[in-house]
Amino acid sequence: MAKSLGIFVTSPRNMRHIMGVTKAAKAKGCKVKIFFTWKGVELTQTAEFPELCKIADDVSICNDSYKKCGLEGKGIPQGLTDKEMATQAQHGAIIEDYDCYMTM
Secondary structure, eight states: OOSEEEEEEOOTTOHHHHHHHHHHHHHTTOEEEEEEOGGGGGGGGSTTHHHHHHHSSEEEEEHHHHHHTTOGGGOSOTTOOGGGEEOTHHHHHHHHHOSEEEEO
């Protein structure tokens, strides 16, 4: 079993699956990092997002995508800090540092 899982989120339609995969991976002892980009940043506005931030080991979002989707005026999503409003370097970290990778 892999010890770490990186999830790259580009779609605004998969929160139920992201939550399920994250919970299952954590139950198996995996470290989970999730990076939201492009339209996937819209999921930061869901009721489940703060809970996801508590479950996963590391959650960050693409600040540029957040701005381009018109969400900048909503402030930093609940569950994140200014530090987690990041760049695509987080995507590279998932590819480089995590045992398994999936896109949703």
